[in-house]
Amino acid sequence: MRHPRVCVLGGTGFVGQHLLNRLSGAGYLVRVPTRHLHRHRHLRLVPGCELCGLERWDEAGLREPMNGCDAVINLIGILNEDAGRTFEAVHVGMVELATQLASQSGVRSYVQMSALNADPAGPSEYLRSKGRGEAVALAAAGKGLAVTVLRPSVIFGPGDSLFNRFASLLRLFPGPFPLACADSRFAPVYVGDVVSAMLRALEDTSTSGKCYELCGPRTFTLRDILAYTAARIGRPVRVIGLNEGLSRLQARVFEKLPGRPFSMDNYRSLQVDSLCREDGLGQLGIAATSVDAVVPGYLK
Secondary structure, three states, X not given: OOOOEEEEEOOOOHHHHHHHHHHHHOOOEEEEEEOOOOOOHHHHHOOOEEEEEOOOOOHXXXXXXXXXXXXXXXXXXXXOOEOOEOHHHHHHHHHHHXXXXXXXXXXXXXXXXXXXXXXXOOOOXXXXXXXXXXXXXXXXXXXXXXXXXXXXXXXXXXXXXXXXXXXXXXXXXXXXXXXXXXXXXXXXXXXXXXXXXHHHHHHOHHHOOXXXXXXXXXXXEHHHHHHHHHHHHOOOOOEXXXXXHHHHHHHHHHXXXXXXXXXXXXXXXXXXXXXXXXXXXXXXXXXXXXXXXXXXXHHO
């Protein structure tokens, strides 16, 4: 019996590593293109996972990994631009290339991980580029490729950069915590549920041509997320919510720091609440997992 093969772009990241294990457990063979074979060699321990080295994320580098694949899942994304990567190149250009090569290689299904509030007219270049990328992916659906778009809110789970990042900051900087955009709202969604949605999109042809918003069952403000994290790790915190002017100032300062922990584009994204208008998980037959069921375990 032939096992279906999936090419996962961005498979070495947080969501990708959770996805690889689920795909393997479901009987899929997986190819993961990467420029850093040595750094990610541990992924070879995942049964059925094949790492493919490439020099560049271009047509020549990606054509071979896609050959013989039944599906492609694109997880590639960035939260901030740097000298070598722009939002346009990563969120739009890469989708154009991936869908083009998928169609040429005989791939049947394509799953695009976008973001909640992705919109070509959105407030930040991150959200605008994500919206343009969605449009490119869905346009490919008219050319014979079965395309499903997933729009998660902020994602949590073991290894995340949400609760874990706040926990690290609280351990490093005890005391009053100045927080920009403290009242911005989210519905954090469990990485395992996002991965389940991806598998459902691969297996259910009725998802083709559709977008699914993915949210958890509880709404948090950014202030709530920080306070929740502090309580779980036993580090009481006094959150100082910054007003609009100070939030913008913090963004301008932090975007000049190494790693760009917060930027003006991040600030603009936070001006729109990351809450679902539709229950995409429910539409896919998936029950949303609560923060309380998962986060306390890995923060300890």
